Amino acid sequence: MYLNKYLSCLTLAVLLVSCNLDNKPGKYDNEENVAKNNKKNATETATKPARSKAPIVGERINGAATILNNPGGEPLVTLVDYIPLRCAPVKKDWYPVSVDFDITKDEFSKPLFHKGRKIKVNGVDAGVLQRDIKLPVATNGEKMWATINGYTQKKSIRNGTIIESALSSYLKQHTGRSAADMEPFIHNFKLEEETTLKPYVLYFNYESGIDDPSPLYRLALVFQGKQLIGVLHSRPIQLDGGTPRRLQRGFTVNYLNGIDKSLKEDFAVKFNKFILSVD
Incomplete structure (x- = not known):
């Protein structure tokens, strides 16, 4: 699935674990309060989310x-x-x-x-x-x-490099919920694509592997068509609004407001069946 590549202003700029750390920016633009430092940037990032030059995997000191x-x-x-x-x-x-x-x-x-x-x-x-x-x-x-x-x-640990905190901030700062709106976040945290649960597409990362040598999902953005319908997570996350539902194997999905009840049920059934089949 190819998403639109666009937009140039500054938000969520973070570094990939495997990249050269000499590229570390002077300001950690993925931090929640970065907009407070520059009113112009705050206005721009509220409407124009952007991809960072290099994504991040894991957290930072x-x-x-x-x-x-x-x-x-x-x-x-x-x-x-x-x-x-x-x-x-x-x-x-x-x-x-x-x-x-x-x-x-x-x-x-x-x-x-x-x-x-x-x-x-x-x-x-x-x-x-x-x-x-x-x-x-x-x-x-x-x-x-x-x-x-x-x-x-x-x-x-830098709060802005914790994906749950970063997503909570991103959704507060940007009102769009289309695939194009979420593409910078997907890129910036190097989320992988999962298409097994058709018609749903998940963009996810794995757990750290510290507690489990065969880690499952940590967080996933759940799309139906090209619209975000919910956030799947295994760790606590603060999301405004939405409807949480407990799933199998310790997962929770927070559906966005306005999602049809039948769609919620269909995803829950498909995900539960899928996750119980995974070793």
């Missing part, structure tokens, strides 16, 4: 952060501002997190890392290890990385 082995526990690594990582659902103001950093061939063979080692993420300086630690390593044939799993405080 807010200022600086320490990853601990347990909530309130011992430090594993300190990270600098805007470093990408994955977050599982928050638990009592702590996020379970996972971050990958670049390693050498020798480290891939002997994955014991020492306190004080400076780490890089996608070639960019990212922080320093705070203890000697043995870590799982992996490769895709092109690069090698080690993975640190731990916990960080809720305040250490």
Whole structure:
């Protein structure tokens, strides 16, 4: 499905986890309060949502952060501002997190890392290890990385890079609900397309994989034709108006106002059947 590519003003500008972090903008335009900084931009973004140059996958560090082995526990690594990582659902103001950093061939063979080692993420300086630690390593044939799993405080994650918060803000700022209206958001968070549930099309991302090695959907925009009819989600999300309905396997769909009752029922039946068939 090809959506219209248009519009040039600034909104939701964010960076892809795998991109060069040197492209980090001076202002984090995906943040909820960016419009307050410039009245002209606020007026423009209210009517002209735009694609960022590079999408984002996962969350970003807010200022600086320490990853601990347990909530309130011992430090594993300190990270600098805007470093990408994955977050599982928050638990009592702590996020379970996972971050990958670049390693050498020798480290891939002997994955014991020492306190004080400076780490890089996608070639960019990212922080320093705070203890000697043995870590799982992996490769895709092109690069090698080690993975640190731990916990960080809720305040250490940029709110504008959390997809649920970003979507809530986007829907408040932009009134359009067509596929073209939502295309910048789809692009900016690199949502994938699912067409199994015809006549519905889902644009979705997966859960972090921290809690489950076979993650399901985290959030999905549900379209019928070229119109958004609802938001499917596994984590809490604040959406104005709409009608929530619980589905199988812990999912909820928030239907937009004015959606026909028969359409709501049809999607719920199809999705429940589909998600129960997924391993």
